[in-house]
Amino acid sequence: MAAASLSASSVAATTTKSLPHSLFPSNLHTSYSPSLRLPETRPRTRPLVWASATTALEVDQAPAAAAPSKTLPFRVGHGFDLHRLEPGYPLIIGGIDIPHDRGCEAHSDGDVLLHCVVDAILGALGLPDIGQIFPDSDPKWRGAASSVFIKEAVKLMHEAGYEIGNLDATLILQRPKLSPHKEVMRANLATLLGADPSVVNLKAKTHEKVDSLGENRSIAAHTVVLLMRK
Numbered sequence: 434m435a436a437a438s439l440s441a442s443s444v445a446a447t448t449t450k451s452l453p454h455s456l457f458p459s460n461l462h463t464s465y466s467p468s469l470r471l472p473e474t475r476p477r478t479r480p481l482v483w484a485s486a487t488t489a490l491e492v493d494q495a496p497a498a499a500a501p502s503k504t505l506p507f508r509v510g511h512g513f514d515l516h517r518l519e520p521g522y523p524l525i526i527g528g529i530d531i532p533h534d535r536g537c538e539a540h541s542d543g544d545v546l547l548h549c550v551v552d553a554i555l556g557a558l559g560l561p562d563i564g565q566i567f568p569d570s571d572p573k574w575r576g577a578a579s580s581v582f583i584k585e586a587v588k589l590m591h592e593a594g595y596e597i598g599n600l601d602a603t604l605i606l607q608r609p610k611l612s613p614h615k616e617v618m619r620a621n622l623a624t625l626l627g628a629d630p631s632v633v634n635l636k637a638k639t640h641e642k643v644d645s646l647g648e649n650r651s652i653a654a655h656t657v658v659l660l661m662r663k
Contacts, residue, residue: 507598508660510557512549515653517645518606526604526611526652527618527635528580528625533609537652540569544579546602546635549654550622551579553600554586557660558593583625590660597628598659604637606652611637 518524522536527546537543551563560566567574567582590596602622604611611618615635623630640646646653 504594504662506662508557508559508595510553510555510658510660512551512553512556512656512658513654514545514549514552515651516543516545517651518649524609524652525579526614528578528621529614529618531609531611531614535649541567541574541577541582542579545652545654546604546618546622546656547579547583547625549656550600550602550626550658551582551586553656553658554590554660557658558589558595560589580625587626594663595660596663597626597632598661599632599634600626600628600656600658601634602636602654602656604635604652604654605640605646606637607639607642607647607649 516537516539518535519538520535522538522543524531524533524536525542525544528544537545541548548563555562555566563582566585567577600622615637619633619635620630622635623633626633642648645651
């Protein structure tokens with residue numbers, strides 16, 4: 434047993450002599466203890482690398498400064514509208530009263546084409562839609578002619594410094610046939626827009642008897658408009 438103890442002391446002495454003094458504070462004994470574990474030395478470069486990466490990430494995620502608004506040479510807008518068709522209402526499309534056994538149920542006169550065109554112009558200008566500017570909760574718009582909405586949209590367009598480049602609209606309904614009325618509607622729409630009829634195009638499609646449009650229970654319209662800088 435004595436020999437074994439001596440051997441352990443010799444090992445302890447040898448071990449502590451070979452270690453750097455910086456690992457042992459001056460107030461600690463350096464005698465060997467089986468439970469004593471020496472502190473691990475880790476490279477100090479790793480935390481610095483993470484700090485650098487974190488800084489870079491924070492910079493990348495910082496919000497960019499708001500860019501000044503540009504005056505564009507042209508703007509494009511898209512409009513869409515849909516109304517139910519019900520008996521007892523007039524069917525007014527493009528400001529023209531179309532003979533039919535039912536019409537659009539709406540807060541105003543329900544002119545699906547003019548509503549769609551208004552939304553396209555407002556969209557091109559980056560403005561709210563027709564429902565926000567002319568809300569159906571406002572009694573003054575009840576039964577109003579949609580030409581009022583068109584005139585307001587055109588006014589906003591001119592105030593922004595734009596005019597109609599060209600406009601393409603598509604009406605979707607199963608009945609009645611619009612071929613006899615298309616040219617009158619197109620001419621009236623061009624007049625309301627203050628545009629030459631040559632830049633206003635109007636198409637009409639059926640919905641092949643599919644869903645409410647094809648069953649003559651609703652009418653819809655799409656419009657794309659190009660605004661040109663004056």
